[in-house]
Amino acid sequence: MLAAEQVAEHVAEHVGWFLDHAFLIPLVPAVAFAIIILVGKRLPMKGSEVGVASIFASLVLAVGVAYQWIQRSETTVEPVIRKVVWWQSGGVQFSVGQHIDGLAVVMLLLVAFISTLVQIYSLEYLRGDRRYTHFFAALTLFSGGMLMMVLAENMVQLILGWEIMGLCSFMLIGHWWEEEANSRAALKAFWTVRVGDIGLLVGTGIIFFGANAFAQESGSNGFSIAAINEWALKDTGASHTLLLWGCVALFIACIGKSGQFPLHTWLPDAMAGPTPVSSLLHSSTMVVAGVFLVARLYPLFHTGLDINVAGQHFNLIAVIGGITIIIAAALAFVQTDIKKVLAYSTVSQLGYMMMGLGVGAFTPAVFHIFTHAFFKCCLFLCAGSVAHSGSHHSFEMKKDMGGLARKMPITAACWIISTMALCGVPFFSGFFSKDEIIDNAHNNGYKVFWIIGLVGAFMTTAYMTRATYLTFFGTARGAAAGVHHDDSHAVAHDVHDTHDAHDAHDAPDVHDAHDAHAGPHESPALITVPLVILAVLALAAGYLNAAPFHIEKFTEWFATEGREPFPELASAAFEWVNALPSIVLVAAGFIVSLFISRGLYGEKSFFLKGITKRSRPLRAGYTFLYNKYYLDALYENVIVRAVAYPISKATYWVNQNVIDRTVDQVGLTGQSVGNWVYRNIDQRVVDGAVNGSGAAARGTGSALRPIQSGKVNQYGALLFGAAAIGALVLVIVNT
Amino acid sequence: MLINEFLLLGAVLFCIGIYGVIARKNAVMVLMAIELILNAVNLNLLAFALRNGSPDGHVFALYVIAVAAAEVGVGLGLVLLIYRNKRTIALDELSEMKG
Amino acid sequence: MLAETLVAQNISFGIIATVMVVGAIRVVTSKNVVHAALWLVCVLAGAAAQYLLVYAEFVAITQILVYVGAVMVLFLFGVMLTRARIGNENDLNNKNWALGIPVALTMFAAMAIASTAVRIDTQAVSDAIFKPYLLPFWALSFVLLVAVIGAIVLARKD
Numbered sequence: 001m002l003a004a005e006q007v008a009e010h011v012a013e014h015v016g017w018f019l020d021h022a023f024l025i026p027l028v029p030a031v032a033f034a035i036i037i038l039v040g041k042r043l044p045m046k047g048s049e050v051g052v053a054s055i056f057a058s059l060v061l062a063v064g065v066a067y068q069w070i071q072r073s074e075t076t077v078e079p080v081i082r083k084v085v086w087w088q089s090g091g092v093q094f095s096v097g098q099h100i101d102g103l104a105v106v107m108l109l110l111v112a113f114i115s116t117l118v119q120i121y122s123l124e125y126l127r128g129d130r131r132y133t134h135f136f137a138a139l140t141l142f143s144g145g146m147l148m149m150v151l152a153e154n155m156v157q158l159i160l161g162w163e164i165m166g167l168c169s170f171m172l173i174g175h176w177w178e179e180e181a182n183s184r185a186a187l188k189a190f191w192t193v194r195v196g197d198i199g200l201l202v203g204t205g206i207i208f209f210g211a212n213a214f215a216q217e218s219g220s221n222g223f224s225i226a227a228i229n230e231w232a233l234k235d236t237g238a239s240h241t242l243l244l245w246g247c248v249a250l251f252i253a254c255i256g257k258s259g260q261f262p263l264h265t266w267l268p269d270a271m272a273g274p275t276p277v278s279s280l281l282h283s284s285t286m287v288v289a290g291v292f293l294v295a296r297l298y299p300l301f302h303t304g305l306d307i308n309v310a311g312q313h314f315n316l317i318a319v320i321g322g323i324t325i326i327i328a329a330a331l332a333f334v335q336t337d338i339k340k341v342l343a344y345s346t347v348s349q350l351g352y353m354m355m356g357l358g359v360g361a362f363t364p365a366v367f368h369i370f371t372h373a374f375f376k377c378c379l380f381l382c383a384g385s386v387a388h389s390g391s392h393h394s395f396e397m398k399k400d401m402g403g404l405a406r407k408m409p410i411t412a413a414c415w416i417i418s419t420m421a422l423c424g425v426p427f428f429s430g431f432f433s434k435d436e437i438i439d440n441a442h443n444n445g446y447k448v449f450w451i452i453g454l455v456g457a458f459m460t461t462a463y464m465t466r467a468t469y470l471t472f473f474g475t476a477r478g479a480a481a482g483v484h485h486d487d488s489h490a491v492a493h494d495v496h497d498t499h500d501a502h503d504a505h506d507a508p509d510v511h512d513a514h515d516a517h518a519g520p521h522e523s524p525a526l527i528t529v530p531l532v533i534l535a536v537l538a539l540a541a542g543y544l545n546a547a548p549f550h551i552e553k554f555t556e557w558f559a560t561e562g563r564e565p566f567p568e569l570a571s572a573a574f575e576w577v578n579a580l581p582s583i584v585l586v587a588a589g590f591i592v593s594l595f596i597s598r599g600l601y602g603e604k605s606f607f608l609k610g611i612t613k614r615s616r617p618l619r620a621g622y623t624f625l626y627n628k629y630y631l632d633a634l635y636e637n638v639i640v641r642a643v644a645y646p647i648s649k650a651t652y653w654v655n656q657n658v659i660d661r662t663v664d665q666v667g668l669t670g671q672s673v674g675n676w677v678y679r680n681i682d683q684r685v686v687d688g689a690v691n692g693s694g695a696a697a698r699g700t701g702s703a704l705r706p707i708q709s710g711k712v713n714q715y716g717a718l719l720f721g722a723a724a725i726g727a728l729v730l731v732i733v734n735t
Numbered sequence: 736m737l738i739n740e741f742l743l744l745g746a747v748l749f750c751i752g753i754y755g756v757i758a759r760k761n762a763v764m765v766l767m768a769i770e771l772i773l774n775a776v777n778l779n780l781l782a783f784a785l786r787n788g789s790p791d792g793h794v795f796a797l798y799v800i801a802v803a804a805a806e807v808g809v810g811l812g813l814v815l816l817i818y819r820n821k822r823t824i825a826l827d828e829l830s831e832m833k834g
Numbered sequence: 835m836l837a838e839t840l841v842a843q844n845i846s847f848g849i850i851a852t853v854m855v856v857g858a859i860r861v862v863t864s865k866n867v868v869h870a871a872l873w874l875v876c877v878l879a880g881a882a883a884q885y886l887l888v889y890a891e892f893v894a895i896t897q898i899l900v901y902v903g904a905v906m907v908l909f910l911f912g913v914m915l916t917r918a919r920i921g922n923e924n925d926l927n928n929k930n931w932a933l934g935i936p937v938a939l940t941m942f943a944a945m946a947i948a949s950t951a952v953r954i955d956t957q958a959v960s961d962a963i964f965k966p967y968l969l970p971f972w973a974l975s976f977v978l979l980v981a982v983i984g985a986i987v988l989a990r991k992d
Contacts, residue, residue: 710830712765713928717757721937727944740844741888742949744851748858748877750942755862757934758927763912764867767874770905771858774881777893785888796885796893798974800900805981807905811912812988818916827928 015072018064019080022151023098025061025108026161028054029144036137045123051136052119055143059112062105069105070557077102081226083153092212092221097153099225102558103295103366107150107288110373114284115143117530121381122276124526125388129274135175139280142168146285150292154223155204158293162200162257165286166193172281173273185272192266196256196290203249207300210242225296232300240304247304250293251316258290259347260354261324268335268343271395275384278339282346283377288369291353295366298357308360308444308569318358322452324351329459333466337395338383341467345422346376348456352437359449360569361440363545363555368433370554371541375418375430378534382415385531386471389523397470405472407520410528412472414535419468421538423461423586426579429542436547439578457582461589469597547574741782748775762814762824766807773803843887850887854880865922871909878902 032054040047083097098104119139126135145168149161174186204223211231212222220227232243254260259267267287271278281287294301294317301307305315328347335341349372356365386404387395394401405412421428424435438453522528545554707718748771755768777796784792818824857876864870878901885894 708833710833711928712826712829713757713759714930714933716753716765717933717937720753720757720941724937724941724944727948728940731944731947739949740847740851741884743946744854744884746942746945746949747855749945750938751855751858751862753941754934754938757937758862758931760928761867761926763909763916764862764870764926766912767861767870767909770874770901771861771877774878774901777897778881778884781885781888781890781893784890793890793893796890797896800893800896801974801978804900804905805978807908808985809981809988811908812985814912815915815989824916825925 015080016068018061019068019072019100020082022061022065022080022100022104022108023082025058025065025112025151026144026147028057028061029140029147033137033141033144036133036140040133040137046136047133048119048123048136051140052116052123054140055112055115055119058143058147059116062108062112065100066105066109069100069102073102073557079104079226081153092223094156094223095154095220096157098151099153100151103292104151106366106370106554106558107284107292108147110370111143111146111150111284114373114377115139115280117533118276118280118377118381121279121384121527121530122274124524125276125384126274131175135172135274138168138171138175139277142172142280142285146289149289152225154221154225155208155228156223158225158296159200159204162197162253162289162293165289166190166197166257169193169270169277169281169286172277173270175273175277179272182272185266185269189266189270192263193256196253196263199249199252199256200293203246203251203253206242206246206249210239210246228297229299232297232303243300243304247301248316250297251301251305251320254290254293254354255320256290257293258287258350258354259324260290260320260350261327264324264328264347267347268331268340271337271339271343275339275380275387278343279377279380279384282343282380284373287346287350288353288373291350291357291365291369294354294357295362295369298362301357302360305358307358313446313448315358318355318446318449321351321354321356321358322449324348325355325452325456326351326459329456329463332459332463336397338386338397338401338467338471339380339395341397341463342376342379342383345379345460345464348460349376349422349434352434352453352456355441355449355453356437359437359441359446360444361437362569364433364436364440366558367545367554368430368437370544371421371429371433371538374534374541375421375538378414378418378531378538379422381527381531381534382411382418385411385523385527388527389521397467401471403473403475404520408472408522410522411531414528414531415472416468417535418538419464421542423464423590424457424582425586426583427542429538429540431579432542432546432548435579435582436545436574438582439574442578454581454585458585458589461586462593465590465593466597469594474597548576548579738782738786741778741785745775745778745782748772748778760825760827762817762826763811765826766810766814769810770803770807773799773806847884847887850880850883854884865924865926867913867923867926868910871906871913874909875902875906878906 029051032050036047036050040050043049079099079101081097081099083095085093085095087094119136122135122139126132129135142165145161145164147161148164149158152158152161170186170190173189174183177183177186207228208222210222211228214231215222215224215227218227218230222228256263267282270281273281301317305317306312307315307317325348328344328351332341332344332348335344349368353365353368353372356362356368383395386401386408389408417428421430424430434453434457438450438457441453442450543549543551545552707714752768752771752775755771756765759765759768777799780792780796780799782792784790784796814824817829821829823829854877857873857880860873861870861877864873878897882894882897882902885891885897
């Protein structure tokens with residue numbers, strides 16, 4: 001049942017139960033989703049246990065897959081493809097199945113693992129929520145969608161998973177839709193991503209028609225991912241223009257999904273959802289999907305966009321990735337909402353991944369997906385933990401945080417470890433992945449992107465230092481100082497909780513009650529345990545591929561490179577000298593940012609404080625910082641005005657001078673024509689005709705009226721009589 | 736061959752059914768006549784199936800039987816409703832639709 | 835369809851057909867509603883017997899079960915619930931019942947010519963009509979479901 005003919009040779013080879021049955025991994029959450037939706041509310045834990053159990057089962061399966069894949073990778077790295085045809089139309093067999101290779105294995109493991117932790121965390125975080133059951137249902141399906149996409153055997157299946165994620169992200173971001181801002185954010189996320197999705201459909205179509213003839217020779221079709229990659233890589237006489245436009249279309253989808261410039265605007269707004277959702281969305285699912293798509297079809301992009309071709313210093317993926325790194329990192333400085341800082345940080349890191357893929361650093365980019373998932377997930381969950389127990393559901397760093405390190409030591413420690421990993425401090429996981437990307441950009445001759453990467457590293461360190469300082473150090477402010485003020489956030493969240501007053505099970509919220517009088521404190525174990533696990537991984541995950549120590553397990557186990565079909569990629573040999581610039585810049589970023597942060601937000605009478613009041617240039621600098629580097633203003637006033645004002649002015653001018661006048665003229669002409677028509681045609685010709693036809697209709701009506709007797713039998717007689725006569729006519733005509 | 740006789744028998748039943756639909760006043764009687772028509776169709780279907788030696792006609796006849804059952808159910812429901820509202824099921828007295 | 839069986843088949847067909855035609859005529863002419871219903875039973879059972887003659891055993895059994903078993907009971911309930919008079923009724927027919935005769939005869943003429951004189955290639959017709967039938971079967975089950983619900987809704991007292 002599992003395999004069509006063309007993969008018969010793979011079937012013959014015994015690859016182990018888990019690898020053969022990897023398709024179960026997304027299936028389990030999908031079934032669990034149905035169960036939660038149908039009977040979840042009646043279960044003792046309102047369906048959440050089903051969600052956690054199913055994701056955990058997926059994790060177990062994924063671990064099994066990874067184990068068997070590692071075992072297998074010693075001999076071969078051929079992908080394990082299994083498929084079954086479910087629909088046949090127009091000579092095309094639509095199949096559904098699995099395409100397990102190193103990339104898929106990494107992603108399966110990652111998604112299942114992060115989802116498990118996030119679900120456990122949500123048990124506590126969402127406790128007492130009005131739509132607790134639905135939240136878990138959507139979360140489970142969300143993970144299922146991502147898993148489905150990851151192991152998709154063909155583009156149709158991939159699109160299915162992709163769209164399931166889009167739908168679930170809509171449901172989850174808009175989870176608290178009673179607030180208009182949230183539902184608007186959900187809509188914005190959905191539609192922005194949809195804009196990109198059109199590219200996915202178009203690109204899939206282009207590639208299908210390009211690759212179909214080639215693929216059919218080997219018995220599959222132009223939707224098969226393996227066939228597309230092979231087709232793109234081999235010189236099959238495919239038009240390069242076709243490949244190029246297919247790639248561009250597909251990459252537009254990736255821009256939308258992965259929040260790349262210029263479609264990144266939905267991501268920070270998506271913070272409106274519950275924090276676990278942000279965490280899952282930003283670390284391992286959804287946004288990674290775009291990067292994953294590029295990695296999945298890497299041979300296609302490699303050929304189509306001329307990656308790593310001598311003399312080519314730019315390509316679409318790298319340029320977009322590079323722009324995104326800088327733009328997003330710059331925006332992260334001006335945020336006061338801790339989750340928004342993290343959101344822009346994610347955008348920026350996704351830029352790194354894209355840029356890595358764009359400069360031919362495939363394995364480092366995939367490795368960065370891997371390490372980034374851990375520390376970014378951890379950071380989000382830390383932010384959630386702070387909001388949950390430290391700042392009374394506020395995410396405002398300036399208003400409600402500060403000095404929380406002493407009150408929430410575990411959260412703070414996890415945050416700091418993850419931050420260091422994110423910044424790429426040596427010997428933390430981010431160092432081994434991000435610096436590899438930067439290093440490879442240099443090695444492959446992409447000088448511009450090497451510099452962008454370094455600048456990005458500096459900026460990352462700077463904004464994360466700022467956020468860390470604001471949240472965990474300095475003076476305690478607002479809710480963090482124990483002030484129970486009814487700012488909008490607190491009120492808003494209280495609203496969510498009191499919705500459930502009718503629900504005996506989760507009555508007025510326990511933690512809300514103690515928040516009011518106990519002030520900031522450490523979060524319960526259900527929250528801190530996932531944090532600690534993730535923090536440990538943020539520290540340790542990098543050692544799977546620690547180039548400085550010549551550990552290359554990740555490459556050995558999971559790399560897709562070095563096997564057919566895959567492009568040949570150069571890999572930079574690690575030199576401490578090459579890593580030096582980024583280390584120095586990270587250190588510089590830390591020191592500069594700490595200095596400025598202490599100066600601006602510190603409680604002690606630091607000399608900067610007075611100075612900003614006294615010295616004119618420094619006051620200017622202070623104002624510059626205080627006004628969020630004028631970046632908002634830049635966006636709002638300069639860019640928007642520069643673009644929109646001339647356009648609107650021109651439009652207005654055209655409106656007033658051209659259109660209005662034309663309209664006026666047309667109106668005047670029309671009026672006189674109308675008068676004439678009214679006098680001559682309307683009154684005489686038309687009215688006469690109308691009156692005449694009215695009379696005719698009345699006459700016909702009264703003639704036909706007796707037929708409408710209202711009697712069923714008579715209608716029947718007419719019907720059958722007409723049918724009989726019609727039949728007779730037919731018979732006569734046919735003889 | 737029996738086929739033509741079957742078709743003829745079907746035609747006879749069909750036309751008797753038509754007569755019943757037109758001539759009868761009682762709504763239940765009209766429904767009975769409709770049953771006659773449906774059965775005539777079934778006879779035709781089975782005759783064709785015999786000629787073709789395929790089970791498809793049988794399947795269609797089964798569809799017709801099932802649909803006829805549904806039709807009678809709904810039809811009698813309607814008749815009951817009419818009776819409840821009008822205290823009569825004489826069709827010539829139900830002429831609200833008269834134009 | 836085989837030559838040897840034709841004699842027996844023809845004879846039984848003739849007998850049953852006669853019964854059916856007579857029964858059908860009585861259905862549409864009887865002055866007693868209950869009698870009409872019983873004559874209808876006769877016709878339906880005859881049809882079932884005819885089905886047996888064309889080797890459609892399953893359809894025949896279904897015919898008996900559904901029609902004679904279920905539909906007729908429904909009819910009798912319908913008669914009962916609408917307080918039809920038990921016994922003869924003189925005004926069961928419309929005023930212009932005679933209109934039915936010419937219409938029915940015209941129809942019969944057309945059909946008789948079509949099924950005897952005109953050589954329509956029935957093979958082609960049935961080929962055209964009968965295509966794989968799984969989907970309509972599903973659709974049918976929905977029709978039945980809707981009908982059941984509809985009948986309940988219509989006949990409810992409130």
